[in-house]
Amino acid sequence: MTTEADSKDTLLTHRLRAVFASRITALPAATRYLLLVAALDGSDNIRTLRRAVAGRCSLKHLAPAERAQLVRVDERTGTLSFRHSLIRSAVVELSTSDQRRGVHLALARAWGAVPERRAWHLAQAAIDPDEQVAALLEDSADVSARRGDGPNAVAALLRAADLSPSGDEQARRLAKAAYLGANLTGEVRDIPRLLRDARQAAPDAESLPAAMATAVYLLDSYGDIDAAHRLISGTIALQPEPYDLTDPLMAEALSTLLIVCVHGGKAELWSQFDDVVAKCRSVPDTLRLLRATFADPARARAADWDRLDAAIAALPGVSDPVRIVRIATAGAYADRLGAMEEPLLRTARGGYTGANNFPAIQASFLWGSHAFHTGQWRELRQVVGNGLALCDELDYSLRSWTGRWVLACLSAVCGDFTAATGCADEMDQWAGPHRGHAVRCYAAHARTLIALSRGDFEEAHRYACVITPTGSFAPFAGHALWSVLDQVEAAVRTGRRDSAFEHVQAARRLGLADVSPRLRMVLLASAALAAEDYDEAVRGFSEALSVDDGEQWPFDQARIRLYYGERLRRNRAAARAREQLAAASELFTRLGAAPWAARADKELRACGTLMRSTARVDGSMLTPQQREIASLAAAGLTNKQIGERLFLSPRTVSTHLYQAFPKLGVASRAALRDALARLERTSSP
Structure with missing residues (x-):
């Protein structure tokens, strides 16, 4: 109007x-x-x-x-x-x-x-078709795509198709534009129209780009995992061997197949994928990393993590949103996303301009999973919400489940069981007919956290075992690395202490304690939780809380303090128990994890404390040393680096940070910078 x-x-x-x-x-x-x-x-x-x-x-x-x-x-x-x-x-x-x-x-x-x-x-x-100009434009499109300019890349391919004298070349370029549009700009709805135009240009032509575009459409819009796998693997099989992955299209085809396998999760799908890789030469580093550290992170080798860390270190200055998202995906289960916050959030913001909507969706949800573990829960809702809005707008129904899983987990630990259960129900209803292994694990993970937050440990154990059986790490079950503490707690609380202990041992045999500080902290705490001997448990919890930079993961830390306090109270060490339980209650409260705060408060009352011990939010109460340590931590230094600069032990640095958090009104290390900036503004004359 x-x-x-x-x-x-x-x-x-x-x-x-x-x-x-x-x-x-x-x-x-x-x-x-x-x-x-x-x-x-x-x-x-x-x-x-x-x-x-x-x-x-x-x-x-x-x-x-x-x-x-x-x-x-x-x-x-x-x-x-x-x-x-x-x-x-x-x-x-x-x-x-x-x-x-x-x-x-x-x-x-x-x-x-x-x-x-x-x-x-x-x-x-140009007025008439011109293959030379069309080829130059296609090269230009490839450069634009690598630079992260999705709209320009798609526009160049469409114009190249117009200028193609050959029907086969016109069809190929139209199909390539369809795939690139879905992979960058988020134009998945344009795929049927562009493929229809391609068939009209060359009715009998079969091209790899057409198969890739169709597979993406089947996967993202309809969730037809099996059909997408058959199509892309069948088309790859038609290419001459050995497969040349220096050809960007072949590399993209294999990357698409990998994502299809992730969502399918079946051993036979991965077996076919590995057979294809065995027939390739010069496999790109991102593809090797995704296969090793994302598809089956529990079995990744130390060399794989070293290559991943090198790839992350090389990211500053990289503008290609697809590479950023793929490296981040490779590091998601291994707690590497903290080193990638800037490029991830930059990529997520690409959705605001409409330039690179699909990478923006992926980056939003990747950062959301990181924010869940690092306690950035308020920001999480906004960033993930933006990603979900793009999914709705652009019809990326399959990809939306990742964002909805993050919000379901957050709702679960914050006590919004209705929202969390409703989302888990929808995930299960979708995963069944689509045979979506990844979405089924999303639902199981959310249900495990719902049950733990409610104190229903038998149900928590049942759902944790959907991700992986207690005592082992199932192949291609990346979520098992995020749910170690859930699995062990559920097993211990239901009288399955031996299974809990075996789960810790299985993780240690796989070398998971060396993958990241968070996993080392979680495994130490899990071993303490499973230990029958009191002294062994106390040593284990103490070691877990001493892991360098452990305060980066405040929800895990609060849980560990809760379990430590429970164990101390049951062994009549009430004064020490109160210290741990009060710290747990404080952290849970600041995070907004109401059911867990209530559980810590209940334990405090059993220790003889009638009310929660809460510190007054007042940054002026910071000691000079606490302020200096908080400033260095906000600048990105680790506890070890801060300790070396100030001649303190990492454990002393961690203690000072824990004392500073409640004074600044924050629950996580990630919130320190903004809190200190607010303090600076209010204290300025």
Whole structure:
């Protein structure tokens, strides 16, 4: 519906365009030509303009346009800018198609050293199909995709398809645009239309891009895991062996197959995937990492984690959102996402502009899983919510389950059992007919946390065993690394102490204690929880709480303090128990984990404490040393690094941080920077 304000804006636009057009038509021909070159170039670069018009006119012919207040020339920066966007469009509208093609050819020569720009201008100048220009545009699309410019990459492929003399090449490029659009810009709904156009261009052609685009559509929109697997694996099998993964399309095809296998989770799917990899040469590092550290992280080797850490260290400055998301995915189960917060959040923000919607969805949910473990629960709801809104808008139904799982886990530990159970029910209802192993594990993980938060340990044990049987780590069960403490607690509380102990031993045999500090902390606590001997349990809990930088995971830390306090109270060490239980209660409360805070409070009452011990939020109560330690931690230094700088032990640093958290009103290390900034503002005169 057009409003009165819209009508007025439209009328004003027409009037302005008419005013500008009258000024433009009054200019000399050479000046108008210069303006057309500048308008179609779009770089505002004087040097490019000079190269493009060389031999025809000179920049002195810009003077009439400057006097007419149409353009502004800044000799200091070497730029030319139009004084109003409508001037640029009016210049183009007043030109003929023949004039525009001639200018594009001139600009193509001027941009000879920049293949992408040259290809675009040649494409704009072309009238008839031209394979050479189409190939240049396709190369440009590949460069744009690697740079993270999804819209430009798709636009280049579509124009390349228009310029393709061969029906087979036109079909291939249309299918490639369909796949790239789904993989970057989030245009999964465009896949059927583009594939239909491809079939019309070449009815009998079968291409790898078409199979990839169709598989993505079947997977993301319909969740047809088995059909997607058959299609992509069958098409790969038609390619000549050994498979050449230096071809970006083949590498993408195998990456797509890996994600299909993750969602299917069946051993036979992975067996076929590994057979394909065995027939490849020069497998890309991201693909090797995803197979080793994401598909089956419990069996990854130390060398795999070293390669992953090297890949993460190389990420600063990387603009390719697909690479960022894949490296982050490889590190998700191994607590590596803290080192990737900036690129992940940057990629998640790409969804705000519509440039790279699909990586934005993935980055939002990856960061959400990290935020759950690191206590950034308020921010989690916003970031994951944005990702889910994109899923709804763009029809990425399968991918939405990851975000909904994160929110279900958060709802579970915060006591919103209705929301958490409703989401778990929906996940189970979807996973059954679609044979979606990953979504089934999402539901089981959420239900395990619901049951633990309610104190229903038998049900918690039953659902934890859906992820992996207690006492072992099932192949391709990445969630087992996130639910070690859940599994062990459920087993111990239901009288399965031997199984709990065996679960810890299985983790140690697999070397999981060396994968990350969080896993080391969790395994130490799990062993203490499973221990029958009191002294062994006390040593274990104490060691778990001494793990360097353990406060990065406040919910896990609060749970460990709760279990430690429970064990102390039952052995009549009431004073020591109160210390641990009060700290657990404080952390749970600040996080918003109400059922867990209530459980800690119940234990406190059993110790003779009638009310929860809460510290007053007052940053002025920080000691100078606590403030310095908190500032260094907020800057990203580990406890070990802080200790080396201040000549303190990592354990002493951790103690100071725990004392600082309640004074600053935070529950996690991740919130320190904002809390200290608020303190600085309020204390400034």
